[in-house]
Amino acid sequence: MEITLTHYLVLAMAVFLTGMIGFIVRRNAIVMLMCVELMLSSVNIVFAAYSRFHANADGHVFVLMNFAVAAAEAAIGLAILVEIFRRRRTVNVDDLKALME
Amino acid sequence: MEGILFWVCGVLMVFGGVMMVLQRNAVVSAVWLIFAFVCAAGIFSLLAAPFLAVMQILVYAGAIMVLFLFVIMMLQGPVLEGERKRLALPLWPAVAIPPVAIAVMVIGYVKRNGLTSWGAPAAEGFGSPAHVAELLLGKYLLAFELISIVLLVAIIGALFVGKDERKLPWK
Numbered sequence: 001m002e003i004t005l006t007h008y009l010v011l012a013m014a015v016f017l018t019g020m021i022g023f024i025v026r027r028n029a030i031v032m033l034m035c036v037e038l039m040l041s042s043v044n045i046v047f048a049a050y051s052r053f054h055a056n057a058d059g060h061v062f063v064l065m066n067f068a069v070a071a072a073e074a075a076i077g078l079a080i081l082v083e084i085f086r087r088r089r090t091v092n093v094d095d096l097k098a099l100m101e
Numbered sequence: 102m103e104g105i106l107f108w109v110c111g112v113l114m115v116f117g118g119v120m121m122v123l124q125r126n127a128v129v130s131a132v133w134l135i136f137a138f139v140c141a142a143g144i145f146s147l148l149a150a151p152f153l154a155v156m157q158i159l160v161y162a163g164a165i166m167v168l169f170l171f172v173i174m175m176l177q178g179p180v181l182e183g184e185r186k187r188l189a190l191p192l193w194p195a196v197a198i199p200p201v202a203i204a205v206m207v208i209g210y211v212k213r214n215g216l217t218s219w220g221a222p223a224a225e226g227f228g229s230p231a232h233v234a235e236l237l238l239g240k241y242l243l244a245f246e247l248i249s250i251v252l253l254v255a256i257i258g259a260l261f262v263g264k265d266e267r268k269l270p271w272k
Contacts, residue, residue, distance in 0.1 A: 001104060002104070002216075002218060003103050003104050003107045003147075004216040004217055004218045004219065005216075005217045005218070005219060006211060006216040006217050007107060007111075007216070008107075008144070008148065010207055011111045011114070011115070011144070013203060013207070014115050015114060015115060015118055015137075015141075017199060017200055017203065018115060018118035018119055018121075018122060019118065020199065021122060021195075021196050021199070021200075022118070022121065022122035024192065024195050024196060025122060025192065025196060026122065028127055030127055030169065030172060030173055030176070031121075031122075031127055031130050033169070034121065034130060034131060034134050034169060035121075035122070037134065037161070037165065038118050038121070038134065038137065041137075041138060041141050041157075041161065044141070044145075044153075044157075045141065045144055045145075045148075048144075048145055048148040048150045048153060049148055051148070051150070051228075052148045052149050052150070052219065052223060052227075053217075053219060053220065055220065055221060055223065055224065055227065057227060057228055057232055057233060057236055058236060058240075058241075060150055060152065060153055060228055060233045060236070061233065061236050061237050061240075061241045061244070063150075063153050064153075064156065064233070064237065065244060065248050067156060067157075067160045067161065068248045068249075068251060068252055069248075069251065070161070070165065071160065071164065071165055071252065071255070072251055072252055072254075072255030073255075074165050074168055074169065075168070075255050075256065075258075075259045076255055076258050076259050076262070078168060078169070078172045078259075079258070079259035079260075079262040079263040080262055081172065081176070082172065082175070082176065082262075082263055083262050083263060085176045091176055
């Protein structure tokens, strides 16, 4: 069977769903950040697939931008987690409910 | 040939993602995520994007995941106290319904409209470093400069958040 654009889109969706469910299920804030990285990565696949479909490499540039955004997000998110851990001694999101109290 | 590689890379990528979610040990999760990213690099090379495949391994599987591993080891070690062993009842629908609903929608769409096949095969040199660089430093030069500012702001923000408050210069 020929591999088509649809195959790549379905793959990206499966990866996105995996990341989304991981984000819902896990309580470790670091693993939740990793799930966000997985979701960003699935979006990159969609960009690359449509780039190939339209024979237009503009999508590749956007994937590179997405890499930079993912790096920035990881850096800031992890810095915030380190600071939270320093104050509260945990990164379990169930224990971090200061906004609820 | 493309078919075999697509199925191998695609199935392994989803498998890596699922294993990342299922592992209770955060370090093992991170290693499975690196596995999934390497498979994503394979997908990129199948999509005629060799430059992206290399950057995926260098930036994602290399730099970003090393940062994650450092922080996991620095904070509380691999296994988090109080990580759930099984799902509580309110979470089951949230986990089960989206995949089923989306699978039904995709199957319905494909049954109705068929698969969208590629147009022409990719041109020679499509997605090569030279091709991407021409766009990145030509048409998208402004975006390229702005993204460097985003990274600079992220560095400053991370330094500011991570710094000990008592040692700030105005305290």
